[in-house]
Amino acid sequence: MTTAAVTTLPITSDLEIAGVRQAVREAAVAAGFSLVEQTKVVTAASELARNTLVHGGGGRLEITRLDRPHGQGIRLRFRDEGPGIADVETALSDGYTTGHGLGLGLGGARRLVQEFAIDTAPGRGTTVTVTAWPRGAWGG
Amino acid sequence: MNAATGMRRVSVHRLGEVLLASIQQELTDSIAVALRQDLTEMAAAGTRGVIIDISQVEIVDSFLARVLAEIAAATRILAGRTVVCGMRPPVAITMVEMGLGLPGLHTARSLEDALALVEAGEVGR
Numbered sequence: 001m002t003t004a005a006v007t008t009l010p011i012t013s014d015l016e017i018a019g020v021r022q023a024v025r026e027a028a029v030a031a032g033f034s035l036v037e038q039t040k041v042v043t044a045a046s047e048l049a050r051n052t053l054v055h056g057g058g059g060r061l062e063i064t065r066l067d068r069p070h071g072q073g074i075r076l077r078f079r080d081e082g083p084g085i086a087d088v089e090t091a092l093s094d095g096y097t098t099g100h101g102l103g104l105g106l107g108g109a110r111r112l113v114q115e116f117a118i119d120t121a122p123g124r125g126t127t128v129t130v131t132a133w134p135r136g137a138w139g140g
Numbered sequence: 141m142n143a144a145t146g147m148r149r150v151s152v153h154r155l156g157e158v159l160l161a162s163i164q165q166e167l168t169d170s171i172a173v174a175l176r177q178d179l180t181e182m183a184a185a186g187t188r189g190v191i192i193d194i195s196q197v198e199i200v201d202s203f204l205a206r207v208l209a210e211i212a213a214a215t216r217i218l219a220g221r222t223v224v225c226g227m228r229p230p231v232a233i234t235m236v237e238m239g240l241g242l243p244g245l246h247t248a249r250s251l252e253d254a255l256a257l258v259e260a261g262e263v264g265r
Contacts (some may be wrong), residue, residue, distance in 0.1 A: 014169040020167075021199065039199060039230035040237065046201040050169070094239060105202050108238035 004063075011049050011078070012058040020049040020061055024076065027063050031072035033134045041074065044109040048078045048128050052104055056080025056126055067131040073114075073136025081125040088118055150175045152182055157256055159183060160251075162193040172207045180214045189258030192218045193251060195226025207241050212244035221246055221261035225254040 009023055009095040010016055024045040045061070052059040059080030060109035066073040085091050092107045106128075110116040149171060153160045160181055161175060194200070200208075205228055212222035214217060225248040237239075246261075248254040 018166045018168050027200075036230040036233055039228075039234045043199045043234050043238065044198055046203075050203060052199070108202060108240060111237055112234065112240065129204050 007063040009058055009061045009063070010058075011052045013048075014053070015045060017049045017053060021046050021094040023061075023063060023079045024074070026037055027065065028132070031065060031134060033073050033132070037134050039075075039131070040112040041130075043132060044112040044132070045076055047109040048076070048130070051078045051128070052078045052082075052126075053086075056082030058082075059094075059125075066131065066133075068133075068137055071075075071134055073131055073133035075129065075131045075138055079125065080130045084124050085118075085120040086121045086122050088107075088120060093119075142218050149177070149178065152178050157186060157188040158255065159187050159190045161190070162196075164196050167197060167204065169203055172204055172237050174225070175209050176214075182207040183218050184222060187218065189223065189261060191223050191225060191251065191254045191258065193226050193254075194224055194231075197231065198228070200227075200240070201204045201236055202229050202238070202240060203240060205235070207243055209243050212242075216244060220251050220257050223248050223257045224256040225246065225249065225251055231249065 007023065009020055012018060014034035021042050025038055025042050028041050033041065049061060057080060059078060059082070062077040062079070064075040064077070066075055092110065094107050111128065111133045113130040117129045118126065146167050150161050150163050150165070159179060163180060165171070182223060183190060192208065192211070217224045222244070223246040224242065227247060229246050246257050
């Protein structure tokens with residue numbers, strides 16, 4: 001598997017969350033995602049970008065295109081240097097909210113992508129990495 | 141238009157006793173919150189229902205779902221229905237997979253169906 005150039009976007013305002021949605025949409029279109037697949041990954045990115053802004057105090061997104069023999073995917077890495085998450089399992093559970101959504105942000109985003117990883121600890125910031133593939137490319 | 145951010149509020153139209161908001165722009169969180177404020181204030185002046193056309197909305201995430209539910213809750217207290225119309229199929233599919241619902245909201249395929257639902261709400265009380 002080879003990786004293409006990385007695009008980095010700042011996440012410091014809700015206007016930039018909109019910019020994240022637009023950039024992820026463009027990356028998904030370029031990788032050959034269907035409309036439903038685009039909508040899923042853009043929705044996941046919107047949730048994760050908001051977490052970066054609201055809980056991480058802002059941060060950035062790196063978008064990487066992944067090439068496999070059977071197709072292209074995209075990897076999204078959201079990084080912040082915020083307070084970190086002490087209890088990841090609770091943060092991922094449905095209904096957990098700090099008041100800015102319906103408590104489905106992190107867990108909901110995880111259900112919309114094929115791969116989901118979170119690296120966090122109190123005082124160390126949070127990095128969430130997700131990978132999405134169009135149908136047929138996953139596992140190829 | 142907000143000069144500081146370049147953002148445009150969602151315009152709300154009053155059709156008799158029905159409020160209609162048609163979302164035509166990229167919906168940032170602050171524009172969504174401003175829409176909730178505008179609709180709630182206008183509904184307080186008297187309304188039978190609120191219709192929100194989301195046919196141009198490309199994603200509904202948990203934040204927007206919450207704002208829509210809050211609009212419905214405020215409208216219900218004022219004895220009106222809130223109907224969301226025109227949701228794109230990929231948006232609906234994504235919401236189901238996430239486990240996101242729209243509590244307190246009615247949904248309709250078209251503006252015409254939405255108006256009929258508001259009327260039905262009036263008859264039903």
